[in-house]
Amino acid sequence: MKFKRTHKCGELTKKNAGETVVLSGWVENYRDHGGVEFIDLNDRWGLTQVVFDPEVSGAAHKDAQHLRSQDVISIKGEVRPRPEGMANLNLATGEIEVYVTELEILNKSKTPPFDVNHAENVNQETRLTYRYLDLRNNDLRNNMIFRSKVSHVIRNYFVDNAFVEVETPVLTKATPEGARDYLVPSRVNAGKFYALPQSPQLFKQALMISGFDRYFQIAKCFRDEDLRADRQPEFTQVDVEMSFVDQEDVIDTIEKLFAVLMKEFFEKNLELPLPRMTYDQAMLEYGSDAPDLRFGLKIVELSDVFKDSGFGVFANAVKNGGCVRAINLKGAAQLLSRKDLDDMTPFAKNYRAKGVAWIKMGENGPQSPIVKFFKEDEAKALYEKMNAETGDVLIFVADSESVVRQSLGALRDYFGKKLNLIDEDELNFSWVVDFPMFEKDQDGNPTPTHHPFTAPKPEDAHLLDTDLFAVKSNAYDIVLNGSEIGGGSIRIHDNAMQKKIFSILGIGEEEAKEKFGFLLDALQFGAPPHGGLALGLDRIIMLFLKTESIRDVIAFPKTQKATCLMTDAPGSVDKEQLEELSIDVITVDD
RNA sequence: GGGGGUGUGGCGAAGUUGGUUAUCGCGCCGGCCUGUCAAGCCGGAGAUCGCGGGUUCGAUCCCCGUCACUCCCGCCA
Numbered sequence: 001m002k003f004k005r006t007h008k009c010g011e012l013t014k015k016n017a018g019e020t021v022v023l024s025g026w027v028e029n030y031r032d033h034g035g036v037e038f039i040d041l042n043d044r045w046g047l048t049q050v051v052f053d054p055e056v057s058g059a060a061h062k063d064a065q066h067l068r069s070q071d072v073i074s075i076k077g078e079v080r081p082r083p084e085g086m087a088n089l090n091l092a093t094g095e096i097e098v099y100v101t102e103l104e105i106l107n108k109s110k111t112p113p114f115d116v117n118h119a120e121n122v123n124q125e126t127r128l129t130y131r132y133l134d135l136r137n138n139d140l141r142n143n144m145i146f147r148s149k150v151s152h153v154i155r156n157y158f159v160d161n162a163f164v165e166v167e168t169p170v171l172t173k174a175t176p177e178g179a180r181d182y183l184v185p186s187r188v189n190a191g192k193f194y195a196l197p198q199s200p201q202l203f204k205q206a207l208m209i210s211g212f213d214r215y216f217q218i219a220k221c222f223r224d225e226d227l228r229a230d231r232q233p234e235f236t237q238v239d240v241e242m243s244f245v246d247q248e249d250v251i252d253t254i255e256k257l258f259a260v261l262m263k264e265f266f267e268k269n270l271e272l273p274l275p276r277m278t279y280d281q282a283m284l285e286y287g288s289d290a291p292d293l294r295f296g297l298k299i300v301e302l303s304d305v306f307k308d309s310g311f312g313v314f315a316n317a318v319k320n321g322g323c324v325r326a327i328n329l330k331g332a333a334q335l336l337s338r339k340d341l342d343d344m345t346p347f348a349k350n351y352r353a354k355g356v357a358w359i360k361m362g363e364n365g366p367q368s369p370i371v372k373f374f375k376e377d378e379a380k381a382l383y384e385k386m387n388a389e390t391g392d393v394l395i396f397v398a399d400s401e402s403v404v405r406q407s408l409g410a411l412r413d414y415f416g417k418k419l420n421l422i423d424e425d426e427l428n429f430s431w432v433v434d435f436p437m438f439e440k441d442q443d444g445n446p447t448p449t450h451h452p453f454t455a456p457k458p459e460d461a462h463l464l465d466t467d468l469f470a471v472k473s474n475a476y477d478i479v480l481n482g483s484e485i486g487g488g489s490i491r492i493h494d495n496a497m498q499k500k501i502f503s504i505l506g507i508g509e510e511e512a513k514e515k516f517g518f519l520l521d522a523l524q525f526g527a528p529p530h531g532g533l534a535l536g537l538d539r540i541i542m543l544f545l546k547t548e549s550i551r552d553v554i555a556f557p558k559t560q561k562a563t564c565l566m567t568d569a570p571g572s573v574d575k576e577q578l579e580e581l582s583i584d585v586i587t588v589d590d
Numbered sequence: 591g592g593g594g595g596u597g598u599g600g601c602g603a604a605g606u607u608g609g610u611u612a613u614c615g616c617g618c619c620g621g622c623c624u625g626u627c628a629a630g631c632c633g634g635a636g637a638u639c640g641c642g643g644g645u646u647c648g649a650u651c652c653c654c655g656u657c658a659c660u661c662c663c664g665c666c667a
Contacts, residue, residue: 028628035624049627069617088627111618114601118616118628121602125659178667198667225666350593350663451667505667549660560660 002104003076010046014095016079021098023048024074024106026136027067028117037064038097041075044141049088049097050075060103070109070116070133076102124551128565131556143553146265147541151218153264154238154537157257158216163240166215168203170196176507176515177452179223182233190582196222199534201451202519204241205491208530209522213243218537227560230483230539230550234558240488241532247474247490250531251431254478254486258429265544270429274478278434287409289435292482294428295421297412299325299405305381306398311373313357317398324398325408328386329415332393333360340418341393344411348397353407357396361388370396413482424546428481435475435489438468438504445506450475452501453519454489455531464500474531480543488533495523 003022012021025043032038037052052064060075067073077100088094113130114122117137127134134140159165174181174195181195197203199221207215217239224233242250251273259270275293282291285298303323306314314324329336344356359368371379386394395411397404416422437456438446446468448454456464460471475489492498498520502512512520541553551557558564578585 031626031629033624033626033629034622036626037624038626038629040627047627051625053624055624083625086625086627091627094627111600115617115628119601123597123601123659125597126601128659175667179665201667223666226664228666229661231666352663448667453667559658561658565659 001074001106003074003102005074008045009041009043009048010092012048012079012093012096012098014081017081017096019079020076020101021079022074022076023050023098025072026109027069027071027073029069030064030067032065037061039064039067039073041073044145046092048093049091050077051097051099052103053099056099057101057103060100063103063105064100067105068109068111070112070136071105072107072109074104074106075100124559125565128551128557128559131566135555140552143541143545143547144555146545147537147553150261150265150541150544151537153261154257155216155218157260158214158240161214161253163214163216164212165217166207166212167217168197168200168219170220172197172203173515175202176511177447177505179225182222182224185581185583187581198223199237200239201453202516204239204532205453205519205527205530206522208241208243209525209527211243211528213528215239215241215532224562227558227562229548230542232538232550232554232557233562235550236537238486238535238537239532240534241530243528243530245490245529245531247433247476247531250488250490250533251476254533254535255429258478261544262427266427268427274429274431276431276433279432279436280434282432283405287405287407287412288482289432289477290479290482290484291430291432292413292416292422292428293430293479294423294426294481295416297327297329297416297421299327299408299412300386301325302382302385302396305378305385309373309378310375311370313355314396314398317400320400322398322400323404324396325404326386326394326396327408327412327415328388329393329395329419331391332415332419333362333391335419336360336393341395344395347414348407348411351407351410352403353397353399355397356407356411357398359388359394359396361390361392361394363390426481427543430479432477432479433475434472435477436469437464437471437473440469446504448501448505449473450487450489452505452507453491453498455492455497461497464504468504476533478533478535480540483539483543484536485540485543486533486535488531490529490531493523493527493529495520498523 005024006022009023009025023041025041028040028042028047030037030039035054039050039052041048041050052061054061075098077098079096079098082095082097112133114126116133119127119134119137135144155165171184171194174183174193178198181198184194184196186192186194200217200219204215219237219239220234221237222234227233242253255272255274259272262268262270277291279289282289284301287299301323302325303318306324307318309315317324341358344358348356357370359366359371374382388394397407435449437449437454439449441447450473454473454475457472457474463471473489475487477484477487479485492501499512538550538553542550545553547553556564556566563569
C-alpha cells in the first residue's frame, strides 16, 4: 500500500472541496469515455465517484482503462465539487468527485460469477458458494451491520439493567424430548457424546441457583430439524433469566427492551404495556399461538349453530368431537373469483383439511354449493353470528379441532395478504399468555407445551392430579407480526414439583436422575424463584428488516439441506480421525 | 418422510406444438468516444439446454429416474 486511507467512501461532501484525500475500496462500476473515465469506488461506508482525467494524471488515466468490477484499488486525489447540474442526489457523496492524481491497483479481481450489487435474482447455489462476494453487496452487508447494532443495543440494555453476561458451554449433554440433537463424539470418553445445546436452559437455571440473579447471553443454539424460510439449524437466542420475579417482571423487562429498540431503530414510541391475549383465545380466534394482529378476519366458532345441521358434513364434524368454524372475508365478494374459492381446498389440504366450504353473499342472496342444505333457522343464526352482509364471503372448515385451527389459521394469513389487509410497515407486538402446561402427543400422552421446567400456575397446581390438560402455566410468548419471536416461563424451583412433572411426563426416577440429576440436586440447595425467556434474534432482525429469508440476516447460512456451500460442510473425515473417536460409519438401507 | 416450484453461455431471461446454425439483455474480449452515474456506439468470443436412461429416423423439448437450489406439510421440549 503506497498511501494510507484518509477518508471512507461515504463521507466526502462539498465541505471537503480542495482537500487531497486517499480512498481505498472496490471498483463497483466503470464508465470509460475515452477522454475521461469515471469509477464508482465502493467500501463499507458508501460510494464515491472518482475521475480519471488525462490532464490531471496521464499515467493514472492510462492504468484506469483496465479497471474492472471488484478490483481493489487505492487512489490519491483532489476533492472537487461536481460541475453545475452534474450532482447525483441519490448519493451521499453525490455533490463531489475525486480527481485522481495517483492510482494504486492493490489487487485485480477475476470476473465475478455474478453482479455483486444486483444479486437478488441470482440462484442461491451461486450466491452461497461465493458468499464472501454476496456479502459485498450493499443489502446483505447493511443487514449484517444492522444486526450488529441491534445486538449492541440489546447488550447495553441488559448490562445497564444489572444483568450479567455469562457464556455457557457448547459441548454439553443430550437431553430427551425437544428437537433432535447435534452430537459431538468424545475422544477421551470412547462411545460417549456431547450434544450441542438446543438452548442454555439448564445452565441459566443453574446460574440463578448460583445467585447471579440476572443473567443474559447472546447464545448460539443448535437444533437438528428441517429448515424453513425462517429457520436455520444453528441460530441465535437472546437468553435471559431473572430471580425473585414473577411473570409480570419478565414481561415488563422484555417490553421495555423492545421499546428501546423501536425508539433506537425506528424512532417510534412503543406503547406499553403491549396487548395480551390468552393462548385459548389466540387458538380459537386466530388458529395460531402466534396471531398476526395487523388485520382482523377473526375465526368464529359455529359448532352450536351446525350441530344438527341439514348439511351432513358440518353436523358430523361436530358429532365426531370436532367443530365448524368460519371467517367472514368482509366485502371480498367482488375480489374473489370462483377459481380463488376453489383454490382454497388444495391449499387447506396442506393442513389436512378435507375441504373448504364458502358462501358468497351476493346481491340476490347467498350463492354457495352448500346453503341449500341449511335449515331456515340455522342459516339465520349463521348470518347473524357471522355478521354477514351483502358483498361478504364466508369460508368454513369442519373437521377435528386441530385441523380446523390450523387450516383456518393458514387461510386467515393467506387472505390477509391476498386482500391487502396488511400494512407492511407496521411492527405489531403482542404477548400470548396462559399457555397450557401440557399438550397431547400423537399417542395422547402429555408432552410439555413449553418445556418440562415450566411451573404450573399456583392456582392450577391442584389440577395436576385430576385434570392434567386443564393446567395452565405462567408461560408467555412474544409475537411480532404473526411470528413467535420469543418465549419463556416461570420455572419450577421446587424439587418435589419438578419430580412430579417428570413423572407426569413419563420420565422415571432413574431416567430423571440420569438426565437431570444435577438440576434435581441443585433445586434442593436454595433455588430461588426464577423465570426468564429467550428471544430469537435472527427472526427479530428478519422482521425488522422485512427480509423474506433468514439467510438474509445470517452471514454464512446453510442451505435447506443444512449444508454450507462455501465451506462444503458437512464433509467426510479420515478413517484415522474416526478411529480415534471410536466411531464406525455404517450404511443404512431404507 | 410427503407435496409444489425452478434448473438453457459467467449472470438473468426467451424459445423449441420433437427437425438445419438455440434467441435476447447484462457481463467478458477488441475498437471508438471528455460528463457519465447499472454511460453510449461498432465488432467478437463464449452453451455437451443440471445429470443418467428410455421412446423416436431424430430429444434441449415427451416419458422414467436422479441431483442441486427453493417454498410448504410433517418435525421444531
